[in-house]
Amino acid sequence: MNPNASQLWPGRRWTLALLLATLSMIGPFSIDTYIPAFAGIAQSLGATPVEMQQTLSAYLLAFALMNLFHGALADSFGRRPVVLVGMTVFALASLGCALSQSIGQLLLFRALQGMSAGAGMVVSRAVIRDMFPPHEAQRVMSQVTLFFGLAPAIAPIIGGQLFVWLGWPSIFGLLALIGLGLSLLMGARLPETLDPAQRQPFSVGHLMRGYVQLGGSARFMALCLASGVPFNGMFLYVLSAPVFLGEHMHLPPTRFFYLFLMTIGGIMAGAWLSGRLAGRISPHRQVRHGFQIMGGVGLLNVGLNALVPVSPWWALPILGVYSLGWAMMVPVVTLLVLDQAPERRGMASSLQACIGSVANALVAGALAPLVMHSLMGLAWASLGLMATGLLAWAWVRPRLPQGGHGAPVAAVVRAG
Structure with a gap:
């Protein structure tokens, strides 16, 4: 923690949370806005559904790759420069998407979007x-999750309306304006929170040693899996939205926002609940309750899909409750991850984000196309992703102190 924290931000805590939430939201917002326009983009650019699905994969893989470096760069050069460069590049990449004349160009600029969008999320955690x-x-952390949930809740509504009235390039034009606006806002308001005494030397060898030491910690990796993989139990349905909502639910693109309202509403409710429980119950108990909620509704989802005709009236609320369980536990697990490397929190945040993003990309590029045409396939895949995170938590929990904040990976916290 920065010893001068109270002087760096003398205002109310929630105003800083709101500022950081605007950084965190840019990643999911740039996914959710263009999903309602999938069919229109494909028709305009002569792309196949598989090629359109790869625009998601390109974004997520690039997001994962660059996330390895955002936090490490922020540990060496400071938090502000990484955020400002990231948001500026995101604005330019979004403009490139809007001007794309082929699916190849769109894939390229979507990858560039992904490389830059992660800067906000990674650095805000640090x-x-x-x-x-x-x-x-x-x-x-809970307040950030609560505030950031507003953006992806309205993103598909905005994207659907822009697509209908102005065409799909206007969606990416809006993202370019948001990126530019965030760059200006952060330049004016975001303080430099990295204590000069904690700046790390910037060298390839030092970075690689840090990544090897953190990546070699089974405790650290298990915590990353426990926080990142269960998210895909819900995200799988978001990635499959054109088929899940269009083919299975028979909803038009202008009503895709029903899914997002449920999932983001659940995330916001879970984040609020997590903040209320902070300091009142043990972190371990809070994580257990989150997994109990996700596991219960995951099993319910499988049972209803097997026995009852599908309907938005029950299928979408189930995903909302699942999201609540995830958001209830993830702030706790994220802080456990960061506390594994107290003097390299940027690196820890980077590696956590990278692992989560790789999981997202694999789900988008491989699992979603495989199961999206089967409701039972979606339900079982969602339950399996939750169970993977649960197994990781069950393994790591006995290896953490009862107070809830894990002992650091000692070798990583040295300056090298």
Whole structure:
């Protein structure tokens, strides 16, 4: 934690949370806005459904790759420069998407979007832990999740309406304006929260040693899997939305926002609940409750798909409750991840984001196309993703102190 934190942000805690939430939301917002326009983009560019699905995979893989470096760069050069460069590049990449004349060009600029969008999410997590002690950090992390949930909730509504009235390039034009606006806002308001005494030397050897030491920690990796993989139990349905909502639910693109309202509503409710529980129950107990909720509704989802005709009236609320369970536990697990490397929180955040993004990309590029045409396939895949995270948590929980904040990976916290 920065010893001068109170001077860096003398205002209310929720205003900093709101500022950081605007950074965190850019990644999911740039996914959710263009999903309603999939068919229109494919027709305009002469692309196949598989090629359109790869625009998601290209974004997510690039997001995962660059996430390895955002946090490490922020540990060496500071939080502000990484955010400002990232948002500027995102704005330019979004403009390139809007001007694309072929599916190849769109894939290229979507990858560039993914490389830059992660800067906000990775650095914002490190800023939170720079500024607040554990229980306060959990509350702020929950507030960030709560605020950021507003953006993807309205993203498909905005994207669907822009597509209908102005065409699909206008969606990426809006993203370019958002990226530019965020760059200007962060330049004016975001303080530099990295204590100069904690700056790390920037060298390839030092970075690689840090990644090897963190990546070689079974405890660290298990915590990353416990936080990132269960998210895909819900995200699988978002990635499959054109088929899940269009073919199975028979909903038009202008009503795709029903899914997003349920999932984001669940995330916001879970984040609010997580903040309320911070300091009142043990972190381990809170994580257990989150997995109990996800596991219960996951089993219910499988049972209903096997026995009852599909209907938005029950299928979508189930995903909302699942999202609540995930958002209830993920702020706790994320802080456990960051506390594995107290002096390299940027690197820890980077590696966590990378692992989660690789999982997202694999689900988008391989699992979603495989199961999206079967409701039972979607339900079982969602349950399996949740179970993977649960197994990781069951393994790591006994290896963490009962207070909830894991002992650091000692070798990583040295300056090298």
